[in-house]
Amino acid sequence: MSDTPFGFGLPPEEPDNGDEGSKKGNQGGQGGPANPFGFPGMGLPGAGGTGGADNPFAAMFGSMNPNDLGAAFQQLGQMLSYEGGPVNWDMAKDIARQTVAQGTADGVKDTSVGIAEKSAVEEAVRLADHWLDGVTSLPSGATTAVAWSRAEWVEATLPVWKELVDPVAERVGAAMGGVLPEEMQAMAGPLLGMMRSMGGAMFGQQIGQAVGVLAGEVVGSTDIGLPLGPAGKAALLPLNIEGFGKDLGVPSDEVRLYLALREAAHARLFAHVPWLRSHLFGAVEGYARGIKVDTSKLEDVVGQLDPSNPEQLQEALQGGMFQPQDTPEQKAALARLETALALVEGWVDAVVHEAAKPRLKSADAMRETMRRRRASGGPAEQTFATLIGLELRPRRLRDASRLWASLTDARGVDGRDGLWEHPDMLPTASDLDDPDGFVHREQLDFSEIDKMLGEAAEKRGRQDDGEGEENK
Numbered sequence: 001m002s003d004t005p006f007g008f009g010l011p012p013e014e015p016d017n018g019d020e021g022s023k024k025g026n027q028g029g030q031g032g033p034a035n036p037f038g039f040p041g042m043g044l045p046g047a048g049g050t051g052g053a054d055n056p057f058a059a060m061f062g063s064m065n066p067n068d069l070g071a072a073f074q075q076l077g078q079m080l081s082y083e084g085g086p087v088n089w090d091m092a093k094d095i096a097r098q099t100v101a102q103g104t105a106d107g108v109k110d111t112s113v114g115i116a117e118k119s120a121v122e123e124a125v126r127l128a129d130h131w132l133d134g135v136t137s138l139p140s141g142a143t144t145a146v147a148w149s150r151a152e153w154v155e156a157t158l159p160v161w162k163e164l165v166d167p168v169a170e171r172v173g174a175a176m177g178g179v180l181p182e183e184m185q186a187m188a189g190p191l192l193g194m195m196r197s198m199g200g201a202m203f204g205q206q207i208g209q210a211v212g213v214l215a216g217e218v219v220g221s222t223d224i225g226l227p228l229g230p231a232g233k234a235a236l237l238p239l240n241i242e243g244f245g246k247d248l249g250v251p252s253d254e255v256r257l258y259l260a261l262r263e264a265a266h267a268r269l270f271a272h273v274p275w276l277r278s279h280l281f282g283a284v285e286g287y288a289r290g291i292k293v294d295t296s297k298l299e300d301v302v303g304q305l306d307p308s309n310p311e312q313l314q315e316a317l318q319g320g321m322f323q324p325q326d327t328p329e330q331k332a333a334l335a336r337l338e339t340a341l342a343l344v345e346g347w348v349d350a351v352v353h354e355a356a357k358p359r360l361k362s363a364d365a366m367r368e369t370m371r372r373r374r375a376s377g378g379p380a381e382q383t384f385a386t387l388i389g390l391e392l393r394p395r396r397l398r399d400a401s402r403l404w405a406s407l408t409d410a411r412g413v414d415g416r417d418g419l420w421e422h423p424d425m426l427p428t429a430s431d432l433d434d435p436d437g438f439v440h441r442e443q444l445d446f447s448e449i450d451k452m453l454g455e456a457a458e459k460r461g462r463q464d465d466g467e468g469e470e471n472k
Contacts, residue, residue: 088204100150122147129264143232158211219241219259238256276344342395347404
């Protein structure tokens with residue numbers, strides 16, 4: 001991932017053998033941080049490009065052939081004419097696909113998933129679901145098992161990235177439109193429109209790059225603890241699984257099966273705990289609402305914006321715009337999200353280990369590898385922190401896993417999994433400090449409360465019907 005959160009630059013290559021739906025284009029571009037729009041041969045002042053530092057147009061006219069020049073202006077025009085939402089998602093998708101096509105840092109390019117790999121994934125998920133049947137009361141949540149290429153992962157997960165990122169992007173867009181005094185905004189309409197278009201393009205570029213890089217590292221659709229793929233699909237990426245297990249000294253079929261257990265366990269939670277998805281996404285949105293956008297950099301740029309040098313706005317955004325407000329609401333949203341992520345990952349860790357331990361020799365080693373990957377701030381966390389200023393690290397994963405294991409010993413599988421029936425029944429952050437106290441605490445029976453409320457509503461309905469008959 002780029003070190004500059006809003007740095008522009010398009011990867012230059014297409015894959016040697018990408019997925020069948022790969023787009024072929026921009027093959028002659030030489031993108032990079034010094035080339036904010038990814039146009040071939042274009043240099044900008046102070047950007048280290050091929051053009052003269054005093055003349056940002058020298059490189060454009062000096063090193064482009066007529067076709068390149070026309071494409072450059074066409075792409076620039078498309079960017080500035082964008083009138084959609086706070087993020088240019090078409091740009092995000094194109095850049096994510098091109099980032100995938102470029103390949104990972106180790107030189108591994110995306111490839112289409114073969115029939116044998118699809119069959120291996122389907123068999124692994126089928127076996128994983130069978131093993132999980134014996135360790136959890138939640139039924140299977142995967143109606144289908146799919147094997148994705150990296151490009152297919154991008155296509156399938158972008159709708160969820162949109163849901164996660166748009167709330168923050170809207171705040172940035174509003175800030176960009178509000179940096180001028182109200183009486184001046186009407187006069188500066190075209191300028192504000194251009195700034196919004198550029199803001200949408202900046203987010204689109206950064207999201208596309210980040211998602212494209214992440215596509216080279218994830219092994220499934222639930223790596224960040226959130227359901228990024230379509231409901232009912234357990235998805236694995238064979239190419240990335242091969243890379244993940246390369247230095248572990250574990251047979252590839254065991255690696256695949258262990259990761260299938262994790263994917264299938266996540267699928268069960270999100271399929272059969274109906275409030276969980278909205279609970280997690282609501283916490284993300286609540287956190288986003290509390291983010292304060294530092295407009296001082298934007299205000300400085302507006303007064304001296306040079307349309308021929310979009311890097312001015314880029315550089316203003318690179319210093320870090322996202323500043324969480326130190327309010328009780330913001331702290332509560334963050335605590336709610338961190339606790340929920342820890343509980344999800346802890347439950348998955350506990351049930352997967354219970355299913356794998358008697359069957360896989362590598363269960364302990366694989367468990368520790370995944371714990372470190374999730375708890376130490378891996379690529380997924382860094383990606384999300386770059387996109388919206390929020391870390392998705394389950395900081396208390398080990399504490400949550402121990403609590404779920406203790407609940408299994410004390411209350412059995414049904415008693416443990418029954419806590420997912422209602423969010424108020426789940427452990428809190430303080431319960432992770434005192435797991436024994438929570439395990440042995442008497443729990444409210446929400447099913448009885450729901451039954452009483454239902455009976456009261458039914459009784460009230462009969463009374464209303466009776467009064468209606470009397471009034472006829």
